[in-house]
Amino acid sequence: MNSLDHNYDALVIGGGPAGLAAAVSATQAEARVAIVDDNPGPGGQIWRGEHRRPNSHEAAEWLDRARVKHVEFIGGARVYDQPEKGLLLAETFDGALELRYRKLILATGAREIFLPFPGWTLPGVTGAGGLQALVKSGLPIEGKKVVVAGAGPLLLAVAAYLRKRGADVALIAEQAPLKSLLSFGFGLWRWPGKIIQAINLKRELAGVPHVAGCWPVSANGEERLQSVKFRRGRKTWDVVCDYLACGFHLAPNVELAVFLGCEAPDGVVLVDEFQQTTIPDVYCAGEATGIGGLELSLVEGRIAGLAAADRREEARALFAERRKIRQFADLLNRTFALREELKSLPRPDTVVCRCEDVSFEQLEKQTTWRAAKLHTRCGMGPCQGRICGAAVEFLLAWRPESARPPVFPVKVGSLIRDVKPIAGKGQ
Protein backbone atom coordinates (compact mmCIF):
# COMPACT_ATOMS: atom_id res chain seq x y z
CA MET A 1 0.00 0.00 0.00
CA ASN A 2 2.99 2.16 -0.35
CA SER A 3 2.42 4.83 -2.96
CA LEU A 4 4.74 7.61 -1.93
CA ASP A 5 5.60 9.67 -4.96
CA HIS A 6 6.66 6.96 -7.40
CA ASN A 7 7.04 9.30 -10.35
CA TYR A 8 9.90 8.68 -12.74
CA ASP A 9 11.44 10.16 -15.87
CA ALA A 10 12.58 6.67 -16.77
CA LEU A 11 11.30 3.46 -15.23
CA VAL A 12 13.15 0.24 -15.91
CA ILE A 13 11.45 -3.12 -15.47
CA GLY A 14 14.06 -5.72 -14.56
CA GLY A 15 17.30 -5.29 -12.61
CA GLY A 16 19.58 -7.65 -14.49
CA PRO A 17 22.53 -6.50 -16.62
CA ALA A 18 20.34 -4.91 -19.33
CA GLY A 19 18.19 -3.10 -16.78
CA LEU A 20 21.15 -1.87 -14.75
CA ALA A 21 22.95 -0.62 -17.86
CA ALA A 22 19.76 1.04 -19.11
CA ALA A 23 19.04 2.72 -15.79
CA VAL A 24 22.58 4.04 -15.36
CA SER A 25 22.63 5.30 -18.95
CA ALA A 26 19.26 6.98 -18.56
CA THR A 27 20.40 9.07 -15.60
CA GLN A 28 21.23 12.67 -16.48
CA ALA A 29 20.85 16.03 -14.76
CA GLU A 30 17.83 15.71 -12.50
CA ALA A 31 16.40 12.67 -14.25
CA ARG A 32 14.66 10.41 -11.79
CA VAL A 33 15.28 6.77 -12.67
CA ALA A 34 14.11 3.62 -10.94
CA ILE A 35 14.41 -0.11 -11.48
CA VAL A 36 11.54 -2.40 -10.50
CA ASP A 37 12.27 -6.09 -10.06
CA ASP A 38 10.34 -9.01 -8.66
CA ASN A 39 13.43 -10.27 -6.86
CA PRO A 40 14.33 -8.67 -3.53
CA GLY A 41 17.76 -7.55 -4.79
CA PRO A 42 19.23 -6.28 -8.07
CA GLY A 43 21.29 -8.36 -10.51
CA GLY A 44 18.68 -10.42 -12.32
CA GLN A 45 19.61 -14.05 -12.81
CA ILE A 46 23.22 -13.90 -13.94
CA TRP A 47 24.18 -11.36 -11.27
CA ARG A 48 21.83 -12.74 -8.61
CA GLY A 49 23.22 -12.08 -5.14
CA GLU A 50 26.15 -10.00 -6.43
CA HIS A 51 25.00 -7.05 -4.31
CA ARG A 52 25.45 -9.15 -1.15
CA ARG A 53 28.36 -11.37 -2.07
CA PRO A 54 30.36 -9.90 -4.98
CA ASN A 55 32.02 -12.31 -7.39
CA SER A 56 32.00 -10.51 -10.69
CA HIS A 57 34.03 -7.37 -11.14
CA GLU A 58 31.73 -6.22 -13.93
CA ALA A 59 28.62 -6.69 -11.78
CA ALA A 60 30.20 -4.71 -8.95
CA GLU A 61 30.98 -1.87 -11.36
CA TRP A 62 27.43 -1.62 -12.69
CA LEU A 63 25.88 -1.91 -9.23
CA ASP A 64 28.21 0.82 -8.04
CA ARG A 65 27.36 3.08 -10.97
CA ALA A 66 23.65 2.62 -10.21
CA ARG A 67 24.29 3.69 -6.60
CA VAL A 68 26.40 6.70 -7.57
CA LYS A 69 23.81 7.83 -10.11
CA HIS A 70 21.00 7.51 -7.52
CA VAL A 71 19.04 4.90 -9.41
CA GLU A 72 16.24 3.81 -7.08
CA PHE A 73 15.78 0.07 -6.72
CA ILE A 74 12.28 -1.21 -5.96
CA GLY A 75 12.66 -4.90 -5.17
CA GLY A 76 10.10 -7.62 -4.58
CA ALA A 77 7.63 -5.84 -6.88
CA ARG A 78 6.00 -7.45 -9.88
CA VAL A 79 4.24 -5.34 -12.50
CA TYR A 80 0.79 -6.71 -13.31
CA ASP A 81 -1.27 -3.99 -14.96
CA GLN A 82 -1.27 -0.65 -16.79
CA PRO A 83 -4.63 1.02 -16.11
CA GLU A 84 -3.58 4.03 -18.23
CA LYS A 85 -0.58 5.04 -20.31
CA GLY A 86 2.25 6.11 -18.04
CA LEU A 87 0.94 4.30 -14.96
CA LEU A 88 1.88 0.79 -13.94
CA LEU A 89 0.67 -1.24 -10.98
CA ALA A 90 3.05 -3.57 -9.18
CA GLU A 91 2.32 -6.08 -6.45
CA THR A 92 4.61 -6.54 -3.46
CA PHE A 93 4.39 -8.90 -0.48
CA ASP A 94 3.01 -5.99 1.54
CA GLY A 95 0.57 -4.50 -0.99
CA ALA A 96 0.33 -2.78 -4.36
CA LEU A 97 2.35 0.12 -5.78
CA GLU A 98 1.48 2.79 -8.34
CA LEU A 99 4.42 3.69 -10.57
CA ARG A 100 4.30 6.63 -13.01
CA TYR A 101 6.75 7.02 -15.87
CA ARG A 102 7.55 9.20 -18.86
CA LYS A 103 9.85 6.66 -20.53
CA LEU A 104 9.66 2.94 -19.91
CA ILE A 105 12.48 0.47 -20.50
CA LEU A 106 11.61 -3.22 -20.45
CA ALA A 107 14.50 -5.47 -19.44
CA THR A 108 12.47 -8.49 -18.47
CA GLY A 109 15.13 -11.04 -19.39
CA ALA A 110 14.55 -14.67 -20.22
CA ARG A 111 13.49 -17.89 -18.61
CA GLU A 112 14.64 -21.43 -19.17
CA ILE A 113 12.88 -23.70 -21.62
CA PHE A 114 11.76 -26.91 -19.92
CA LEU A 115 10.80 -30.01 -21.84
CA PRO A 116 8.61 -32.64 -20.21
CA PHE A 117 9.95 -36.17 -19.77
CA PRO A 118 8.83 -38.92 -17.39
CA GLY A 119 9.66 -37.91 -13.82
CA TRP A 120 10.45 -34.25 -14.51
CA THR A 121 7.99 -33.17 -11.81
CA LEU A 122 9.85 -35.04 -9.04
CA PRO A 123 11.36 -32.90 -6.27
CA GLY A 124 15.08 -32.70 -7.06
CA VAL A 125 14.56 -32.04 -10.76
CA THR A 126 15.15 -28.33 -11.32
CA GLY A 127 16.16 -26.00 -14.09
CA ALA A 128 19.87 -25.63 -14.79
CA GLY A 129 19.81 -21.91 -14.14
CA GLY A 130 17.08 -22.85 -11.67
CA LEU A 131 19.41 -24.84 -9.43
CA GLN A 132 22.03 -22.11 -9.69
CA ALA A 133 19.43 -19.55 -8.57
CA LEU A 134 18.38 -21.75 -5.66
CA VAL A 135 21.98 -22.22 -4.55
CA LYS A 136 22.65 -18.49 -4.87
CA SER A 137 19.61 -18.00 -2.64
CA GLY A 138 21.19 -20.19 0.02
CA LEU A 139 20.32 -23.81 -0.86
CA PRO A 140 23.20 -25.98 0.44
CA ILE A 141 24.75 -27.99 -2.39
CA GLU A 142 28.06 -29.06 -0.85
CA GLY A 143 28.64 -32.78 -1.24
CA LYS A 144 25.47 -33.27 -3.32
CA LYS A 145 25.67 -35.27 -6.50
CA VAL A 146 24.37 -33.25 -9.43
CA VAL A 147 23.90 -33.92 -13.13
CA VAL A 148 23.51 -30.96 -15.45
CA ALA A 149 21.63 -31.54 -18.69
CA GLY A 150 19.77 -29.91 -21.54
CA ALA A 151 21.03 -27.36 -24.04
CA GLY A 152 23.15 -24.28 -24.29
CA PRO A 153 26.24 -22.64 -22.84
CA LEU A 154 24.44 -22.02 -19.57
CA LEU A 155 24.99 -25.71 -18.69
CA LEU A 156 28.76 -25.24 -18.45
CA ALA A 157 28.47 -22.04 -16.44
CA VAL A 158 26.02 -23.69 -14.04
CA ALA A 159 28.18 -26.80 -13.67
CA ALA A 160 31.26 -24.69 -12.93
CA TYR A 161 29.37 -22.62 -10.38
CA LEU A 162 27.92 -25.66 -8.59
CA ARG A 163 31.32 -27.32 -8.49
CA LYS A 164 32.86 -24.22 -6.97
CA ARG A 165 30.19 -24.38 -4.28
CA GLY A 166 31.16 -27.94 -3.43
CA ALA A 167 28.76 -30.01 -5.56
CA ASP A 168 29.92 -33.28 -7.07
CA VAL A 169 29.03 -32.75 -10.75
CA ALA A 170 28.78 -36.25 -12.20
CA LEU A 171 27.89 -35.40 -15.80
CA ILE A 172 27.12 -32.55 -18.18
CA ALA A 173 24.82 -33.78 -20.95
CA GLU A 174 24.35 -31.47 -23.97
CA GLN A 175 21.69 -32.49 -26.48
CA ALA A 176 23.40 -30.71 -29.40
CA PRO A 177 25.51 -33.04 -31.54
CA LEU A 178 29.28 -32.97 -31.20
CA LYS A 179 29.73 -31.59 -34.70
CA SER A 180 27.66 -28.50 -33.84
CA LEU A 181 29.76 -27.91 -30.73
CA LEU A 182 32.98 -28.29 -32.70
CA SER A 183 31.95 -25.86 -35.42
CA PHE A 184 30.81 -23.48 -32.69
CA GLY A 185 34.28 -23.74 -31.15
CA PHE A 186 35.95 -23.07 -34.48
CA GLY A 187 33.66 -20.11 -35.11
CA LEU A 188 34.79 -18.42 -31.90
CA TRP A 189 37.96 -16.93 -33.43
CA ARG A 190 35.96 -13.78 -34.18
CA TRP A 191 35.34 -13.23 -30.46
CA PRO A 192 38.65 -13.79 -28.65
CA GLY A 193 37.07 -12.90 -25.30
CA LYS A 194 34.71 -15.85 -25.70
CA ILE A 195 37.61 -18.23 -26.29
CA ILE A 196 39.19 -17.16 -23.02
CA GLN A 197 35.87 -17.63 -21.22
CA ALA A 198 35.51 -21.10 -22.75
CA ILE A 199 39.06 -22.11 -21.77
CA ASN A 200 38.51 -20.90 -18.21
CA LEU A 201 35.25 -22.82 -17.95
CA LYS A 202 36.90 -25.96 -19.28
CA ARG A 203 39.66 -25.61 -16.69
CA GLU A 204 37.16 -25.19 -13.87
CA LEU A 205 35.36 -28.29 -15.09
CA ALA A 206 38.46 -30.47 -15.50
CA GLY A 207 37.53 -34.09 -14.85
CA VAL A 208 33.78 -33.64 -15.28
CA PRO A 209 32.42 -35.69 -18.22
CA HIS A 210 30.87 -33.38 -20.82
CA VAL A 211 28.92 -35.47 -23.31
CA ALA A 212 27.40 -34.12 -26.53
CA GLY A 213 24.38 -35.65 -28.28
CA CYS A 214 23.13 -36.86 -24.91
CA TRP A 215 19.92 -36.07 -22.99
CA PRO A 216 17.80 -37.29 -20.06
CA VAL A 217 14.95 -39.66 -20.97
CA SER A 218 13.52 -40.14 -17.47
CA ALA A 219 13.98 -39.05 -13.87
CA ASN A 220 13.29 -41.73 -11.29
CA GLY A 221 12.63 -41.90 -7.57
CA GLU A 222 9.89 -42.43 -5.00
CA GLU A 223 9.61 -39.40 -2.73
CA ARG A 224 12.21 -37.42 -4.61
CA LEU A 225 14.78 -37.82 -7.37
CA GLN A 226 17.14 -40.78 -7.02
CA SER A 227 18.49 -41.37 -10.53
CA VAL A 228 18.28 -40.19 -14.12
CA LYS A 229 18.28 -42.30 -17.26
CA PHE A 230 20.31 -40.78 -20.08
CA ARG A 231 20.39 -41.59 -23.77
CA ARG A 232 23.16 -41.14 -26.27
CA GLY A 233 22.58 -42.71 -29.66
CA ARG A 234 21.19 -46.16 -28.93
CA LYS A 235 22.82 -46.44 -25.55
CA THR A 236 20.96 -45.67 -22.30
CA TRP A 237 22.28 -45.74 -18.75
CA ASP A 238 21.34 -44.59 -15.24
CA VAL A 239 23.14 -42.02 -13.13
CA VAL A 240 22.42 -41.87 -9.38
CA CYS A 241 22.14 -38.26 -8.19
CA ASP A 242 20.55 -35.83 -5.72
CA TYR A 243 19.72 -33.16 -8.30
CA LEU A 244 19.08 -33.03 -12.02
CA ALA A 245 19.67 -29.47 -13.18
CA CYS A 246 18.04 -29.45 -16.58
CA GLY A 247 17.16 -26.66 -18.99
CA PHE A 248 16.87 -26.57 -22.76
CA HIS A 249 18.25 -23.12 -23.49
CA LEU A 250 16.33 -19.88 -22.95
CA ALA A 251 13.15 -18.14 -24.04
CA PRO A 252 12.59 -14.35 -23.85
CA ASN A 253 10.10 -13.00 -21.29
CA VAL A 254 7.82 -11.02 -23.62
CA GLU A 255 4.52 -11.15 -21.68
CA LEU A 256 4.72 -7.66 -20.19
CA ALA A 257 5.77 -6.12 -23.53
CA VAL A 258 2.95 -7.89 -25.35
CA PHE A 259 0.49 -6.83 -22.68
CA LEU A 260 1.57 -3.19 -23.14
CA GLY A 261 0.87 -3.54 -26.87
CA CYS A 262 4.44 -3.94 -28.15
CA GLU A 263 4.74 -6.17 -31.18
CA ALA A 264 6.63 -9.39 -30.52
CA PRO A 265 6.41 -11.64 -33.55
CA ASP A 266 8.37 -14.90 -33.27
CA GLY A 267 8.49 -14.62 -29.48
CA VAL A 268 10.94 -11.70 -29.31
CA VAL A 269 10.12 -8.03 -28.71
CA LEU A 270 10.50 -6.02 -31.89
CA VAL A 271 12.76 -2.96 -31.49
CA ASP A 272 14.26 -0.30 -33.75
CA GLU A 273 17.94 0.65 -33.83
CA PHE A 274 17.49 2.70 -30.64
CA GLN A 275 15.89 -0.28 -28.86
CA GLN A 276 12.48 1.43 -29.00
CA THR A 277 9.54 -0.95 -29.28
CA THR A 278 6.57 -0.37 -31.58
CA ILE A 279 5.06 1.75 -28.75
CA PRO A 280 6.60 5.25 -28.52
CA ASP A 281 8.62 5.92 -25.34
CA VAL A 282 8.67 2.21 -24.50
CA TYR A 283 12.09 0.62 -24.99
CA CYS A 284 13.27 -2.95 -24.62
CA ALA A 285 16.78 -4.31 -24.06
CA GLY A 286 18.48 -7.59 -23.27
CA GLU A 287 17.19 -11.14 -23.61
CA ALA A 288 13.58 -10.05 -24.22
CA THR A 289 14.65 -8.82 -27.68
CA GLY A 290 16.29 -12.19 -28.45
CA ILE A 291 18.64 -14.47 -26.55
CA GLY A 292 22.15 -13.02 -26.77
CA GLY A 293 23.85 -13.28 -23.39
CA LEU A 294 25.44 -10.85 -20.95
CA GLU A 295 27.47 -8.65 -23.28
CA LEU A 296 24.62 -8.08 -25.70
CA SER A 297 22.31 -7.28 -22.78
CA LEU A 298 24.72 -4.65 -21.50
CA VAL A 299 25.18 -2.88 -24.81
CA GLU A 300 21.46 -3.00 -25.61
CA GLY A 301 20.72 -1.65 -22.14
CA ARG A 302 23.16 1.22 -22.63
CA ILE A 303 21.63 2.09 -26.00
CA ALA A 304 18.08 1.97 -24.63
CA GLY A 305 19.00 4.12 -21.62
CA LEU A 306 20.81 6.72 -23.72
CA ALA A 307 17.99 6.84 -26.27
CA ALA A 308 15.40 7.24 -23.50
CA ALA A 309 17.50 10.16 -22.20
CA ASP A 310 17.57 11.69 -25.71
CA ARG A 311 21.31 11.09 -26.04
CA ARG A 312 20.89 9.60 -29.48
CA GLU A 313 24.38 10.32 -30.80
CA GLU A 314 25.98 8.59 -27.82
CA ALA A 315 23.63 5.68 -28.38
CA ARG A 316 24.53 5.53 -32.05
CA ALA A 317 28.21 5.20 -31.17
CA LEU A 318 27.40 1.78 -29.66
CA PHE A 319 25.68 0.32 -32.73
CA ALA A 320 28.83 -1.30 -34.17
CA GLU A 321 29.58 -3.06 -30.89
CA ARG A 322 26.03 -4.35 -30.72
CA ARG A 323 26.17 -5.62 -34.30
CA LYS A 324 29.27 -7.68 -33.58
CA ILE A 325 27.86 -9.30 -30.47
CA ARG A 326 24.57 -10.06 -32.24
CA GLN A 327 26.50 -12.19 -34.72
CA PHE A 328 27.77 -14.21 -31.81
CA ALA A 329 24.22 -14.59 -30.50
CA ASP A 330 23.08 -15.92 -33.88
CA LEU A 331 25.86 -18.51 -33.88
CA LEU A 332 24.91 -19.53 -30.34
CA ASN A 333 21.23 -19.99 -31.13
CA ARG A 334 22.00 -22.04 -34.25
CA THR A 335 24.42 -24.28 -32.37
CA PHE A 336 22.08 -25.16 -29.55
CA ALA A 337 18.87 -25.60 -31.58
CA LEU A 338 16.75 -28.38 -30.08
CA ARG A 339 16.88 -31.72 -31.88
CA GLU A 340 13.80 -33.53 -33.20
CA GLU A 341 14.29 -36.60 -30.97
CA LEU A 342 13.40 -34.50 -27.92
CA LYS A 343 9.82 -34.35 -29.21
CA SER A 344 9.40 -38.00 -28.25
CA LEU A 345 10.52 -37.45 -24.64
CA PRO A 346 7.05 -37.29 -23.06
CA ARG A 347 5.09 -40.52 -22.66
CA PRO A 348 1.27 -40.35 -22.98
CA ASP A 349 0.82 -39.96 -19.21
CA THR A 350 3.66 -37.45 -18.72
CA VAL A 351 2.45 -34.18 -17.20
CA VAL A 352 3.10 -31.25 -19.55
CA CYS A 353 1.22 -28.46 -17.73
CA ARG A 354 2.46 -28.64 -14.15
CA CYS A 355 -0.06 -26.14 -12.81
CA GLU A 356 -3.13 -28.07 -13.98
CA ASP A 357 -1.59 -31.56 -14.34
CA VAL A 358 -2.48 -31.89 -18.02
CA SER A 359 -0.90 -34.94 -19.65
CA PHE A 360 0.67 -35.20 -23.07
CA GLU A 361 -2.09 -37.52 -24.36
CA GLN A 362 -4.77 -35.01 -23.32
CA LEU A 363 -2.98 -32.34 -25.35
CA GLU A 364 -2.41 -34.50 -28.39
CA LYS A 365 -6.19 -34.71 -28.83
CA GLN A 366 -6.38 -30.92 -29.27
CA THR A 367 -5.54 -28.92 -32.37
CA THR A 368 -4.69 -25.44 -31.11
CA TRP A 369 -3.42 -23.72 -27.97
CA ARG A 370 -6.86 -22.13 -27.56
CA ALA A 371 -8.67 -25.47 -27.81
CA ALA A 372 -6.21 -26.99 -25.36
CA LYS A 373 -6.85 -24.18 -22.88
CA LEU A 374 -10.62 -24.51 -23.17
CA HIS A 375 -10.77 -28.29 -22.98
CA THR A 376 -7.86 -29.23 -20.74
CA ARG A 377 -6.99 -26.01 -18.82
CA CYS A 378 -3.42 -26.33 -20.13
CA GLY A 379 -1.63 -23.04 -19.47
CA MET A 380 -4.51 -21.70 -17.36
CA GLY A 381 -2.84 -22.13 -13.97
CA PRO A 382 -0.78 -19.63 -11.99
CA CYS A 383 2.24 -19.65 -14.33
CA GLN A 384 -0.13 -18.78 -17.19
CA GLY A 385 1.68 -21.03 -19.64
CA ARG A 386 5.13 -19.64 -18.95
CA ILE A 387 6.47 -23.15 -18.37
CA CYS A 388 4.29 -25.35 -20.59
CA GLY A 389 3.97 -22.76 -23.37
CA ALA A 390 7.50 -23.18 -24.72
CA ALA A 391 7.25 -26.97 -24.35
CA VAL A 392 3.94 -27.11 -26.21
CA GLU A 393 5.29 -24.83 -28.91
CA PHE A 394 8.22 -27.19 -29.44
CA LEU A 395 6.25 -30.45 -29.10
CA LEU A 396 3.07 -29.52 -30.99
CA ALA A 397 4.00 -26.29 -32.83
CA TRP A 398 1.20 -24.20 -31.27
CA ARG A 399 1.85 -20.52 -30.69
CA PRO A 400 0.65 -18.84 -27.50
CA GLU A 401 -1.88 -16.02 -27.67
CA SER A 402 -2.01 -12.40 -26.55
CA ALA A 403 -1.41 -11.52 -22.91
CA ARG A 404 -4.31 -10.14 -20.88
CA PRO A 405 -4.32 -8.44 -17.50
CA PRO A 406 -3.23 -9.26 -14.92
CA VAL A 407 0.14 -10.10 -16.46
CA PHE A 408 0.77 -12.24 -13.38
CA PRO A 409 -1.79 -13.73 -11.00
CA VAL A 410 -2.32 -11.33 -8.10
CA LYS A 411 -4.36 -11.16 -4.94
CA VAL A 412 -7.94 -9.98 -5.42
CA GLY A 413 -7.10 -6.95 -3.26
CA SER A 414 -4.60 -5.80 -5.87
CA LEU A 415 -7.20 -6.12 -8.62
CA ILE A 416 -9.61 -3.74 -6.90
CA ARG A 417 -6.85 -1.11 -6.84
CA ASP A 418 -5.97 -1.55 -3.19
CA VAL A 419 -3.59 1.37 -3.56
CA LYS A 420 -3.61 4.85 -2.15
CA PRO A 421 -4.01 7.59 -4.76
CA ILE A 422 -0.94 9.65 -5.44
CA ALA A 423 -1.02 13.06 -3.76
CA GLY A 424 -2.99 15.58 -5.79
CA LYS A 425 -4.92 12.90 -7.66
CA GLY A 426 -8.10 10.93 -7.07
CA GLN A 427 -10.49 11.28 -4.17
Added chain:
Amino acid sequence: MPETITLLINGRSVTVPEGVMVSTAVALSGATVFRRSVTGGRRAPLCGMGICFECRVTIDGRPHARSCQILCRDGMDVRTDE
Protein backbone atom coordinates in the same frame (compact mmCIF):
# COMPACT_ATOMS: atom_id res chain seq x y z
CA MET B 1 20.18 -6.22 11.49
CA PRO B 2 20.47 -9.74 12.96
CA GLU B 3 22.90 -12.11 11.30
CA THR B 4 20.58 -15.07 11.69
CA ILE B 5 16.86 -15.37 11.36
CA THR B 6 14.64 -17.89 13.08
CA LEU B 7 11.35 -18.90 11.53
CA LEU B 8 8.87 -21.74 11.72
CA ILE B 9 8.60 -24.30 8.93
CA ASN B 10 5.60 -26.59 9.46
CA GLY B 11 5.77 -25.71 13.15
CA ARG B 12 9.46 -26.55 13.43
CA SER B 13 11.95 -23.84 14.32
CA VAL B 14 14.66 -23.28 11.68
CA THR B 15 17.54 -20.82 11.90
CA VAL B 16 19.06 -19.46 8.69
CA PRO B 17 21.61 -16.78 7.78
CA GLU B 18 20.16 -13.35 7.10
CA GLY B 19 19.44 -12.76 3.41
CA VAL B 20 18.29 -16.21 2.31
CA MET B 21 14.99 -17.01 0.67
CA VAL B 22 12.11 -18.87 2.30
CA SER B 23 12.67 -21.73 -0.20
CA THR B 24 16.09 -22.30 1.37
CA ALA B 25 14.64 -22.45 4.87
CA VAL B 26 12.07 -24.98 3.69
CA ALA B 27 14.83 -27.16 2.19
CA LEU B 28 16.93 -26.83 5.37
CA SER B 29 13.96 -27.94 7.48
CA GLY B 30 14.14 -31.30 5.72
CA ALA B 31 10.84 -30.90 3.85
CA THR B 32 11.04 -32.13 0.26
CA VAL B 33 7.49 -31.25 -0.77
CA PHE B 34 6.60 -27.59 -1.13
CA ARG B 35 3.13 -28.01 -2.59
CA ARG B 36 0.79 -30.74 -3.79
CA SER B 37 -0.34 -30.50 -7.40
CA VAL B 38 -4.04 -30.55 -8.36
CA THR B 39 -3.87 -34.36 -8.55
CA GLY B 40 -1.76 -34.70 -5.41
CA GLY B 41 1.72 -34.88 -6.97
CA ARG B 42 4.74 -33.91 -4.88
CA ARG B 43 6.26 -30.66 -6.12
CA ALA B 44 9.30 -28.56 -5.28
CA PRO B 45 10.97 -25.54 -6.91
CA LEU B 46 11.79 -25.87 -10.60
CA CYS B 47 12.80 -22.49 -12.01
CA GLY B 48 14.22 -20.80 -8.91
CA MET B 49 13.21 -17.40 -10.28
CA GLY B 50 9.51 -16.83 -9.67
CA ILE B 51 8.14 -18.09 -12.98
CA CYS B 52 6.95 -21.66 -12.36
CA PHE B 53 4.98 -21.24 -9.11
CA GLU B 54 6.08 -24.72 -7.93
CA CYS B 55 7.69 -23.21 -4.81
CA ARG B 56 4.37 -21.97 -3.45
CA VAL B 57 3.89 -22.17 0.32
CA THR B 58 1.69 -20.49 2.92
CA ILE B 59 3.42 -17.67 4.80
CA ASP B 60 1.75 -16.19 7.89
CA GLY B 61 -1.57 -17.56 6.71
CA ARG B 62 -1.18 -16.12 3.22
CA PRO B 63 -1.39 -18.94 0.66
CA HIS B 64 0.40 -19.15 -2.70
CA ALA B 65 3.48 -17.18 -1.64
CA ARG B 66 6.45 -17.85 -3.92
CA SER B 67 9.11 -18.98 -1.48
CA CYS B 68 11.93 -18.54 -4.04
CA GLN B 69 11.47 -14.78 -4.13
CA ILE B 70 10.65 -13.93 -0.54
CA LEU B 71 13.38 -13.27 2.00
CA CYS B 72 13.13 -14.97 5.39
CA ARG B 73 11.97 -12.69 8.17
CA ASP B 74 12.22 -13.36 11.90
CA GLY B 75 9.17 -15.17 13.25
CA MET B 76 7.64 -16.08 9.88
CA ASP B 77 5.24 -19.01 10.03
CA VAL B 78 5.67 -21.08 6.87
CA ARG B 79 3.54 -24.07 5.91
CA THR B 80 4.07 -26.48 3.04
CA ASP B 81 1.67 -29.13 1.72
CA GLU B 82 3.85 -31.88 3.26
